[in-house]
Amino acid sequence: MKQLYLLRIGELALKKGTKRQFEQQLKANLKKQLECSIEIRDGRFYLESDEDTAKIEQVLGSTFGLAGFHLTTSCAKNYESIRQAALNLAAKLPGGTGFKVEARRTDKGFALTSYQLAAQLGGDILTAYPSLKVDVKAPSYTIVVEVRHLAFLYGVDKNTVQAAAGLPVGSSGRGIVLLSGGIDSPVAAYLMMKRGLSLTAVHFHTPPYTSPAALAKVQRLAEQLAVYNNGKLPLYAINFTPIQLAINKGDSRYTTLFSRAAMMQICQKLAGQLGAAGLITGESLGQVASQTLAALTFTDALAGGLVLRPCIGMDKNEIIAIAKKINTYTTSIEAETDCCSLFAPEHPIIRPHFEESLKLYEALQLEDLINETVANN
Numbered sequence: 001m002k003q004l005y006l007l008r009i010g011e012l013a014l015k016k017g018t019k020r021q022f023e024q025q026l027k028a029n030l031k032k033q034l035e036c037s038i039e040i041r042d043g044r045f046y047l048e049s050d051e052d053t054a055k056i057e058q059v060l061g062s063t064f065g066l067a068g069f070h071l072t073t074s075c076a077k078n079y080e081s082i083r084q085a086a087l088n089l090a091a092k093l094p095g096g097t098g099f100k101v102e103a104r105r106t107d108k109g110f111a112l113t114s115y116q117l118a119a120q121l122g123g124d125i126l127t128a129y130p131s132l133k134v135d136v137k138a139p140s141y142t143i144v145v146e147v148r149h150l151a152f153l154y155g156v157d158k159n160t161v162q163a164a165a166g167l168p169v170g171s172s173g174r175g176i177v178l179l180s181g182g183i184d185s186p187v188a189a190y191l192m193m194k195r196g197l198s199l200t201a202v203h204f205h206t207p208p209y210t211s212p213a214a215l216a217k218v219q220r221l222a223e224q225l226a227v228y229n230n231g232k233l234p235l236y237a238i239n240f241t242p243i244q245l246a247i248n249k250g251d252s253r254y255t256t257l258f259s260r261a262a263m264m265q266i267c268q269k270l271a272g273q274l275g276a277a278g279l280i281t282g283e284s285l286g287q288v289a290s291q292t293l294a295a296l297t298f299t300d301a302l303a304g305g306l307v308l309r310p311c312i313g314m315d316k317n318e319i320i321a322i323a324k325k326i327n328t329y330t331t332s333i334e335a336e337t338d339c340c341s342l343f344a345p346e347h348p349i350i351r352p353h354f355e356e357s358l359k360l361y362e363a364l365q366l367e368d369l370i371n372e373t374v375a376n377n
Contacts (some may be wrong), residue, residue, distance in 0.1 A: 003053065004074055005060065006152055007045035010067030010165050026065040026168040033059045033231045042106065042148060061161045062227040064194050065168035069161070070144070070154035077110060077151050082117070083124055085153045089143050090125045090132065092155075098135030101125070103145045110147045117145060164194065169230055172196030175308065176271050177280040178263060179203045179235070181218045181338045184282030184311050186225055186328040187319050191310035192280045193228045200274055201225070201233055202267050204240040206342070214336035224328050236377055238266060243369050244343060250364055253349040256290045257298060258361050262370060264303035269374045271305065278306035284319065285312050289348035298357050 012022045027038050027045070034056060036049035045066075049056055053071075060069040073088070075081040086101070093099065103117040112120065121143070122134055142156045177189040179201040189199055203218045215237055226233040240263070247258045267279050283291045290299075300307050311319055323329035349357075 002048045002050045003056065004072050005047045005049075005056065006070050006072040006146070006154060007047055007060065007066055008068040008163075009043065009045065009065060010163075011167060012065055013043055022065070022168060022171050025171045026063070029063055029065070029168050029170065029230050030059070033063070044148070057161055058227070059231075060163065062164055063168075063230075064164045064166035064196070064228065065171075066163035067165055068163045070156070072152050072154045074150045074152050077107065077147060077149075079112065079117075079120075082145060082147075082151045082153070083121060085151070086121045086125060086143055086145065087128055089153060089155050090129055093129070093132060093141055095131035096133065097141055098133050098139050099125070099141045099143060100134060100136045100139040101143045101145065103147070105147045107147050107149070117147070121145065164228070166194035167196030169193050169196060169228070170198040174198045174200070174274065174276040175278050175280050176267050176274065176276045177201050178267060178282075179218055179221060180282065181214060181221065181332065181336065182282065183316075183323050183329065183332040184284060184287075184319055186221050186282075186326070186332060187322045188280050188282040188308075188310050189225050189233075190228055190322065190326050190328075192308060193225075195310075197280070199225075199229055199233060199280070200276065201235045202238060202270065203235060204238045204263055204266075205338070206241045206244050207239065209241070209244075209342055210337060214338060217331060217334050217336045220331050221328055224326070224331060228326070236270065238373060238377055240373070243366060243373060246364055246366060246369060248343060251360060252345045253347060254352070254357065254360060255343055255345045256288075256348050257295055257352060257357065258364065259343065260290050260295075261299045261302040261361060262366055264299050264307070265370050266373055268303050268305045269370070270377070273374075278308050279303060280308045280310070282311050282319075283309050284314055284316070287316070289350045292350055294351045294354070295349075298352055298354055301354070301358075302361070 015022050023040055034049050035051055036047050039046040073085050075085045101118040101122045103114040105114045144154055146152045172195055175197040177199050179185050193199055201222050205215050222233045222235040243262050247255055
């Protein structure tokens with residue numbers, strides 16, 4: 001049986017001249033994930049689908065661009081039809097429930113004002129179900145009536161699922177996220193998808209030094225993040241072993257810094273192939289030795305393109321809170337060693353001098369290995 005959902009857009013409503021482009025991107029994103037029909041009318045999306053309710057609401061809850069969604073009943077724009085639909089909603093409420101009615105009359109040709117409609121419906125519901133009680137300040141349940149080209153009614157309570165907000169994935173272009181397997185990079189990916197970037201993930205592993213289980217962990221993270229990326233997050237697993245071994249022959253203090261720089265160079269070359277406009281990392285300023293201003297300046301210069309760091313000003317607890325919200329935290333803390341921690345020096349360089357660091361990096365002669373790595377992926 002087809003179900004009707006009324007979808008509310010948030011930030012998209014402010015987009016004036018480009019609003020239609022954002023709306024069409026959101027519509028396309030929804031249709032990629034659901035068998036449905038969608039009508040856009042007067043700032044609302046009307047979605048009909050006969051798919052499983054749980055699947056519909058999972059997709060709607062994780063699709064950026066929506067401010068809210070409600071399973072909705074529609075009826076003719078006359079008081080008797082609206083009254084019957086409101087009574088049907090109220091019939092499901094247990095005795096003693098505090099409720100209120102909210103009415104929004106977009107069609108000013110409707111005979112009753114918003115206030116009159118809400119008051120009259122509230123009285124009729126109390127007459128039909130005297131065990132209920134009106135509570136306009138802190139209701140347990142709100143019956144919402146929107147009078148538009150039709151009348152639409154839905155209920156709101158503490159269990160109503162919140163939408164993801166943000167901008168539709170793809171509306172801001174494409175990016176590449178360096179997905180390490182830790183806590184921070186999945187959060188960075190989520191935050192940039194929320195700003196409309198469609199992402200591809202890249203993970204660097206160093207077999208046989210890192211295990212298949214470590215790679216499998218990152219694949220699970222990509223699957224968990226895919227729900228925010230229109231159901232699919234492509235993952236490139238890059239064999240970094242030859243480059244890592246070459247870097248390890250140099251000054252050990254620079255191992256992490258130079259590894260990050262090489263990773264950035266590889267990802268920037270991949271970005272050119274994939275049509276991605278920038279790289280995304282989970283770095284937070286000062287969190288570790290490779291995330292000082294001097295270290296970030298060095299890696300940015302070698303990347304040669306835009307690097308976005310949405311976690312840069314967050315502390316660890318803020319990042320962890322988001323990781324728990326998006327259900328990546330438990331996977332991220334699984335005890336599998338990645339190449340960055342595996343080869344981390346005991347005394348890393350913290351404030352590298354740019355010219356000196358560049359000279360040491362160029363002496364490693366990694367260009368051919370980097371080009372070969374890109375060609376193989």
